[in-house]
Amino acid sequence: MQAFEYANPSTVDEALGLLGSTWEEANILAGGTDLLSLMKEYIHTPKRVVNIKNLKDLGGISKTGSGLRIGANVTLAELAANADVRSEYPALAQAAMGVSSMQIRNMGTVGGDLCQRPRCWYFRNGFGLLAMKDGKSLVPGGQNEFHAIFPAGQAYFVSASTLGPPLIALGAKVKIASKSGPREVELEKFFVAPKDDKSREVDLKPNEIVTEILVPSGSGIRSATYEVHQKDALDWPLAAAAVALTMKGSQVGRARIVLGHVGPTPVVASRAASSLNGKSVSEAIAEQAARAAVAGAKPLSQNGYKVQLARVAVKRAILAAMA
Amino acid sequence: MGSKRDSDIQKKPKTGFSRRGFMRGVGLGGGAIGTALLEKEAVAAPPPAAAASGPGEVPISLWVNGKEHKLNVEPRVTLLDALRDHLSYTGAKRVCDRGTCGACTVILDGKAVYACSVLAIDAQGRKIQTVEGLSQGSELHPVMKAFVHHDAQQCGFCTPGFVVAAKAFLDEHPNPSDDQVRDGLGGNLCRCGTYVGIRQAVLEAAKGMRG
Structure with missing residues (x-):
């Protein structure tokens, strides 16, 4: 790890004053489960690390008039254990529990889950975010068994976020603090497919801090997350799907389906979702939506298997939401 | 062989539980010394000021097993x-050093964490519990006893991490099912593959801790 100076602010304003205009100047430290690994590999070499764990405004889960406010510093363990989350947003609690290590759940935060860097082995081994060589990404002709089946431009890595898909399905927004004041972004738009190695995969500037996540009321919504893992313990999903079904009686009024770990951002499957509208969910209907969700997949040389896994994840998430 | 092993290990705490601790004369460290007063101070200690410190060595203090330690480290030291x-x-063992294997598990403010993924400077004012602090004098912690009884190790390198993780897990799940144990300890790896014995040990320890 490259040496850095450490700052431990107690207010958001102090923290903003300690951040820089480039990622080389300062990085934000929350749970540390991703940042420390990135720094040990010299993928991130910030001159300063700003610990945000003592920012009181970033803690806690509370009901608001319009839904739920989740502080960015809430840990995955706290999220999974929260009674409101478990009863009203099962997709969210299931996703948090899918991070299958007690230690990571105790350390990792909601904000950190959204802002963590991709697990792509080209990126983690210093080839850059897009692994570009001579104007082309190395991924399509290389080792791509865990890469995107929904690539975007030259971005073939997959978004590592576990909470992104269920939060997008539930219509969440993210609140971001900056010196020019706070701003809110729909979570769907917070994730962006980068166009070059210098860009980030989220809409966050080096001098901004994710402070909270706002989830609309989950009343009348059935939701679920289904992840496909290679093994039960300590592994990243190969594919995941989150669904949120707003019910009208026994029929689906409006559906949202979001795929995880298949593209450089969570992938919103709009056509699959609208195929559920006005229907009573059966296994056949779920299967039909699942097929629509992966219809546009463009698998690489080694990851065709992920198309089937993603399809199965969608089908099982729909059926789990209705169970 | 099992019984011989049991008796060997049961005798060791008289001179210090850890082999290296015994050799260095550090042994149980502050495990048994932690008084209520010290623990209260540990939790109440104010976090360091907002001004940046480092990148050179900075003085910090850590509360480990109820005892305060003052040391100088660079902010980058885990x-x-x-x-x-x-x-x-x-x-706590340094194996993967990337928050993946669980061998470095310690308890921070009551929660199991990977010590490789926490900065030392960040652990100030927090209650740190390591495997050295689990036994009470010569009395092994119920999880340790159960690991011995079930011979729940082979090379033993992952064992301290498993013992600490199991202790933290059982504090939150006093009456776990086999599946809960499997999930709860999913963040620890044993390359010798002694998982069956470990799960049996944790279930037995749960009974012992419930009394």
Whole structure:
């Protein structure tokens, strides 16, 4: 790890004053489960690390008039254990529990889950975010068994976020603090497919801090997350799907389906979702939506298997939401 | 062989539970010394000021097993390296150093965490519990006893991490099912593959801790 100076602010304003205009100047430290690994590999070499764990405004889960406010510093363990989350947003609690290590759940935060860097082995081994060589990404002709089946431009890595898909399905927004004041972004738009190695995969500037996540009321919504893992313990999903079904009686009024770990951002499957509208969910209907969700997949040389896994994840998430 | 092993290990705490601790004369460290007063101070200690410190060495203090330690470390030093290299708490093991294997598990403010993924400077004012602090004098912790009874190790390198993780897990799940144990300890790896014995040990320890 490259040496850095450490700052431990107690207010958001102090923290903003300690951040820089480039990622080389300062990085934000929350749970540390991703940042420390990135720094040990010299993928991130910030001159300063700003610990945000003592920012009181970033803690806690509370009901608001319009839904739920989740502080960015809430840990995955706290999220999974929260009674409101478990009863009203099962997709969210299931996703948090899918991070299958007690230690990571105790350390990792909601904000950190959204802002963590991709697990792509080209990126983690210093080839850059897009692994570009001579104007082309190395991924399509290389080792791509865990890469995107929904690539975007030259971005073939997959978004590592576990909470992104269920939060997008539930219509969440993210609140971001900056010196020019706070701003809110729909979570769907917070994730962006980068166009070059210098860009980030989220809409966050080096001098901004994710402070909270706002989830609309989950009343009348059935939701679920289904992840496909290679093994039960300590592994990243190969594919995941989150669904949120707003019910009208026994029929689906409006559906949202979001795929995880298949593209450089969570992938919103709009056509699959609208195929559920006005229907009573059966296994056949779920299967039909699942097929629509992966219809546009463009698998690489080694990851065709992920198309089937993603399809199965969608089908099982729909059926789990209705169970 | 099992019974011989049991008796060997049961005798050791008289001279200090850890092999290296015994050799260095550090042994149980502050495990048994922690008084209510010290623990209260540990939790109440104010976090360091907002001004940036480092990148050179800075003075910090860590509360490990109820005892305060003052040391100088660069901000980039992890809690794991501070415990092992600066304070001689070598129970937590440095294996993957990337938050993946669980061998470095310690308990921070009551929660199991990977010490390799926490900065030492960040652990100030928090209650740190390592495997060295689990036994009470010569009395092994119920999880340790159960690991011995079930011979729940082979090479033993992952064992301290498993014992600490199991202790933290059982504090939150006093009556776990086999599946809950499997999930709860999913963050610890044993390359010798002694998982069956470990699960049996944790279930037995749960019974012992419930009394």
